Amino acid sequence: MRIVVFCCENSAYQAARQSRLPAEVDLIRLPCGGRVEVLHLLRAFEGGADGVLVLTCQEDNCQSLHGSARARHRVEYAKEILKEIGIDPERLQWHPVTSNMGPRFQKIVADMVEGLKLASA
Amino acid sequence: MKASALVIGGGPAGIGAALELAAAGIKVYLVEKEGAVGGWGARYVCKATDKCRQCSACLIPEKIQEVYQEPLVEILTNTQVVGFAEEAGRFQVRLQREQTLDPALCNACGKCLEACPRGAVERLNPWAVAYSIDKEKCAVYAGENCDLCARACPTGAINFQRPSASWDVSVDLVVAATGHQPFDARRKYRLGYGRFPRVITGLELEEALNRIEGIDIFGDGWKPMNVAFIQCVGSRDVQEGAEYCSRVCCKYALRLAGLMRHREPQTQVTFYYMDIQTGGKGFSEVYQDCREHFAFVRGIPAKIDGSDPLKLHLDGVSGQSFTTREHDLVVLSVGITPSPDNEEIARLLTLNRDEHGFLKGREGVYVAGTAGGPRDISESLAHGMETAAKAITKLEGREG
Amino acid sequence: MARWGAFICDGAGVDESSLAGAEVVVTTTLPPQAGDLACKLIGTWTRYNLDGGILIGAVPELVEELLKESLRQAGLDPFRLVVVDLRGRDKEGKDREIKAALTRARHLEPTHWAKAKVEQRALIIGGGAAGLQAALSLRQLGLPVLIVEKEESLGGRLGKLDGLYPYDVDPQGWIKSTIATLQEDPEVEILTASKPLALAGQVGDFILEVQTPTGAVTRRGGAVVLALGSKVRWPQESGLEPGPRVVGLSRLDELTRFRLRHKKVAFLLDLDELGSRVGTLSALRGALRIKDNWGSEVHVLCRHLKVDGKPLESMYRKARDMGVLFFKYEEFPQVTESGEEVTLQFKDPDLEYMVVEEAYDLLIVEEEILPAGEELMEAWSVSQPANVRLYPVATNRKGIYMVGCCRDEMDFPGAIQDGTVAAGEIYALLGEGDLLYEEDRVKVRSEKCVFCLTCVRICPHGAAEIDLVQEAAFINPAACQACGMCAADCPAQAIVYKGFDNEGIMAQLEMGGR
Numbered sequence A: 001m002r003i004v005v006f007c008c009e010n011s012a013y014q015a016a017r018q019s020r021l022p023a024e025v026d027l028i029r030l031p032c033g034g035r036v037e038v039l040h041l042l043r044a045f046e047g048g049a050d051g052v053l054v055l056t057c058q059e060d061n062c063q064s065l066h067g068s069a070r071a072r073h074r075v076e077y078a079k080e081i082l083k084e085i086g087i088d089p090e091r092l093q094w095h096p097v098t099s100n101m102g103p104r105f106q107k108i109v110a111d112m113v114e115g116l117k118l119a120s121a
Numbered sequence B: 001m002k003a004s005a006l007v008i009g010g011g012p013a014g015i016g017a018a019l020e021l022a023a024a025g026i027k028v029y030l031v032e033k034e035g036a037v038g039g040w041g042a043r044y045v046c047k048a049t050d051k052c053r054q055c056s057a058c059l060i061p062e063k064i065q066e067v068y069q070e071p072l073v074e075i076l077t078n079t080q081v082v083g084f085a086e087e088a089g090r091f092q093v094r095l096q097r098e099q100t101l102d103p104a105l106c107n108a109c110g111k112c113l114e115a116c117p118r119g120a121v122e123r124l125n126p127w128a129v130a131y132s133i134d135k136e137k138c139a140v141y142a143g144e145n146c147d148l149c150a151r152a153c154p155t156g157a158i159n160f161q162r163p164s165a166s167w168d169v170s171v172d173l174v175v176a177a178t179g180h181q182p183f184d185a186r187r188k189y190r191l192g193y194g195r196f197p198r199v200i201t202g203l204e205l206e207e208a209l210n211r212i213e214g215i216d217i218f219g220d221g222w223k224p225m226n227v228a229f230i231q232c233v234g235s236r237d238v239q240e241g242a243e244y245c246s247r248v249c250c251k252y253a254l255r256l257a258g259l260m261r262h263r264e265p266q267t268q269v270t271f272y273y274m275d276i277q278t279g280g281k282g283f284s285e286v287y288q289d290c291r292e293h294f295a296f297v298r299g300i301p302a303k304i305d306g307s308d309p310l311k312l313h314l315d316g317v318s319g320q321s322f323t324t325r326e327h328d329l330v331v332l333s334v335g336i337t338p339s340p341d342n343e344e345i346a347r348l349l350t351l352n353r354d355e356h357g358f359l360k361g362r363e364g365v366y367v368a369g370t371a372g373g374p375r376d377i378s379e380s381l382a383h384g385m386e387t388a389a390k391a392i393t394k395l396e397g398r399e400g
Numbered sequence C: 001m002a003r004w005g006a007f008i009c010d011g012a013g014v015d016e017s018s019l020a021g022a023e024v025v026v027t028t029t030l031p032p033q034a035g036d037l038a039c040k041l042i043g044t045w046t047r048y049n050l051d052g053g054i055l056i057g058a059v060p061e062l063v064e065e066l067l068k069e070s071l072r073q074a075g076l077d078p079f080r081l082v083v084v085d086l087r088g089r090d091k092e093g094k095d096r097e098i099k100a101a102l103t104r105a106r107h108l109e110p111t112h113w114a115k116a117k118v119e120q121r122a123l124i125i126g127g128g129a130a131g132l133q134a135a136l137s138l139r140q141l142g143l144p145v146l147i148v149e150k151e152e153s154l155g156g157r158l159g160k161l162d163g164l165y166p167y168d169v170d171p172q173g174w175i176k177s178t179i180a181t182l183q184e185d186p187e188v189e190i191l192t193a194s195k196p197l198a199l200a201g202q203v204g205d206f207i208l209e210v211q212t213p214t215g216a217v218t219r220r221g222g223a224v225v226l227a228l229g230s231k232v233r234w235p236q237e238s239g240l241e242p243g244p245r246v247v248g249l250s251r252l253d254e255l256t257r258f259r260l261r262h263k264k265v266a267f268l269l270d271l272d273e274l275g276s277r278v279g280t281l282s283a284l285r286g287a288l289r290i291k292d293n294w295g296s297e298v299h300v301l302c303r304h305l306k307v308d309g310k311p312l313e314s315m316y317r318k319a320r321d322m323g324v325l326f327f328k329y330e331e332f333p334q335v336t337e338s339g340e341e342v343t344l345q346f347k348d349p350d351l352e353y354m355v356v357e358e359a360y361d362l363l364i365v366e367e368e369i370l371p372a373g374e375e376l377m378e379a380w381s382v383s384q385p386a387n388v389r390l391y392p393v394a395t396n397r398k399g400i401y402m403v404g405c406c407r408d409e410m411d412f413p414g415a416i417q418d419g420t421v422a423a424g425e426i427y428a429l430l431g432e433g434d435l436l437y438e439e440d441r442v443k444v445r446s447e448k449c450v451f452c453l454t455c456v457r458i459c460p461h462g463a464a465e466i467d468l469v470q471e472a473a474f475i476n477p478a479a480c481q482a483c484g485m486c487a488a489d490c491p492a493q494a495i496v497y498k499g500f501d502n503e504g505i506m507a508q509l510e511m512g513g514r
């Protein structure tokens, strides 16, 4: 199993460093949630990811104001495409995670692992 | 500018001041008595629900990183000011550093934590570079023989024989940002804090919600269903000599209640209050939300019985006199009180205190953050910045 | 081929074989102490003439910051240190992290730093308390300023109010002496009865066009302070109409300046459920003044008494001691006006929800206080939403600050704090005389740009500009805050972001695949 986690360096990446992560996780740092492209998300699946998480700041707390909101929109858009090509859109998720949210980061990843295990069972 | 400054206290106010001073080219000694900088705010939980609630807790790790990046700021943890003298507009300051645990050697591997049977080793916050030893729990400080942690440490960072170091620095200005003390809820005997386990303080709720993901705050699987928040505990209180509003408790309590409901939508919440303080940009939305979902009762319960569920006596509460209400968890929204160290700091730095015991600055020795009166995290940060800017202006004026 | 060094922290439990890769020319184990670590890192880096380093191990965030700082000081590019934090990862996770880091390292290109001279002067728009304080502090810090004020005279709202303030400083006296100080100063230019027309340029060199009574002028400055104050709106929704018996709180000073003949006065606060601290402050100020000077009976009606500011609780207690009565209401009172009287009927929760009916000969109503200058901000793409990262005075654009009531409701000390903080920030920005920035972190490849101006539209920091000569977008490197939003949105993929370019991200994505 492989889970790709795109994280904003300002928030989720800091939270990741306070958490225990399962082996399946690949962290990809972004300077801001706004940097993520639909292309990256689809390529992650193409590259063999079973699940993809995009973890950015709270929407009203983005250093670049709209970065997080953009990340969320792109995830929503990519979900539509996934649906069309027959991939369960739940395999792609966006969540806000701030720098002081180690336990939350861990839980989101664990939930994703759990969900994927159920789906493949 | 070739000047230097001493900032006492590494909370948001101290960090804000240090960063601003350094940005103007001033060398800063940032002195923190604990093993890590960050202050109280480093313990708080992010209170975002679907939206950011602007509690500023997430600013703390960011500011800590910023200040560690700043080459002009020398961060001295486990350090205190022990001597102070004024000479021709400059200050000679004697610093003393406790060196049982040397942060330069500690690589935060956590072996000492596992080794200590008393749980006396702690990492004050996830951003701390080093571990610290809680003197109140440690056997050695209680006069017993023990060196389990020292033997477990692979780098030799812990050594109970290592003497503390002291040395002098000479600075052009001093900023006291020594923070506050959350009100000791034990003083309100009738509210039962310290006697009944399900009466907790806002601070404990902050820490618990920060540690865990759900609302199992005691870690035993029990979930509160019907929570009471009692406001103004230790604020606006003539008896306690605290005739001021702490400015932060309404906001953190409303946000915490919102967070509990977000994590567990069934949670019922009642607020017991005098007046709700909603000042500050963007807070109105939070309050509107809370009005929709929570019950508000005007008045502060006089007494709590330790039954299960807890029984709140509403004597003298308007429209409710002599009735009781039941809740399974009571959160006391404790306020900001002057730090017990203020007396000593005021003596050392020859500062005055106001009628409540908060510090007042003077020429060359400035006061920032909650050391000078109630403020929230971002206000403390801004106040630190303002204080620094004022100090720089004074210095520039002296030179030019 | 690039030369990379791998630095493994002591006790990281890393197998050196996972580092196999031609680029890695040296592998060393680092000591655990942060200080020694920096020495060894820099030593090895220079000796082997490395292009970059990969630091592997249990690296707390703060140690990482320290190392980067040491590299910067040693004249090496901290950006080229890729840090892999292996805490919290198991064996397999560690290998994957290291592989990802190598991939990332392969795609790192060095960036270049540049220095530009700045205009060492601040352009302050608005001459109220906050703007004046900014000017005063900046002058004390040695920076020249321009103040643009739309009215005939400086001072703003505070300049029109009467005394009785519960502060250490008397605002009235402060305004007068500050204006006098600034007017004498040759390094202060004051343009009154003037309106800003347009703002061009970026941090370090803004160009402001101002309409003065004698024609338009242009001025340059390295930073801009917006101190636009607030405007007052009558609370229409309440159904109340202003008249001789019902007046707005903002007219308080006009009223109390002369003899007040009214026998019974009420202040009605918190019309919109929330109300404001400043509203409560002026009501308390007014109540004390009326009581003191004319002895009228005074009532204050509110939903929540705002006492969360230094003078508020003590003013409230003082007013109460002087006989001012305070009532609370939850449902908006019924108001009836008849001839000489206004009658309010409401239920007070503190009086067991008893119905209270009182007749007044003067009702003073709290108005809504709104930030001024929205048009200006829109035209200049400046915004300051409620975002903790911008608190207190920063905006989305570098070098532009917002102070005073145009950013949030505040009292006099608040405005002073804002002005001082902004001055400190500007001093840090312009004090040195030049601005250091990364020249090519985010860049438009003009040959690929299709001139759709997507980036100009979406850049949250107003850093993307139009280059008419090249017919391409251009990213102002000094103003860019390197979020990468433009690079993600550019339909022609014309924008490169060094360190986070598509090739690098894609390579990391592919590397872990099966």
Ligand SMILES: Cc1cc2nc3c(=O)[nH]c(=O)nc-3n(C[C@H](O)[C@H](O)[C@H](O)COP(=O)(O)OP(=O)(O)OC[C@H]3O[C@@H](n4cnc5c(N)ncnc54)[C@H](O)[C@@H]3O)c2cc1C
Binding pocket: B008, B009, B010, B011, B012, B013, B014, B031, B032, B033, B034, B036, B037, B038, B039, B040, B041, B044, B055, B056, B057, B079, B080, B081, B177, B178, B179, B180, B181, B182, B183, B202, B203, B204, B206, B248, B252, B334, B335, B336, B341, B345, B368, B369, B370, B371, B375, B376, B377, B378, B380
């Ligand atoms: C229960 C509770 C919840 C709160 N929740 C929020 C919230 O959600 N959002 C918010 O914005 N605010 C909140 N606040 C307010 C917030 O805690 C304060 O605004 C903030 O911590 C003040 O920062 P400070 O720097 O002034 O002081 P502190 O955070 O107290 O920092 C002072 C620092 O100085 C050090 N120090 C003290 N004395 C010395 C000495 N003699 N020598 C060296 N160092 C010394 C201390 O160890 C500490 O690190 C809350 C307060 C309470 C009581």
Ligand code: SF4
Binding pocket: A058, A061, A098, A100, B045, B046, B047, B048, B049, B051, B052, B053, B054, B055, B056, B057, B058, B059, C388
């Ligand atoms: S709720 Fe608080 S901690 Fe969470 S993102 Fe907002 S300001 Fe930061």
Ligand code: SF4
Binding pocket: C442, C458, C459, C460, C461, C462, C463, C464, C475, C479, C480, C481, C482, C483, C484, C485, C486, C487
């Ligand atoms: S990277 Fe962000 S700040 Fe820089 S130009 Fe692009 S959108 Fe603007």
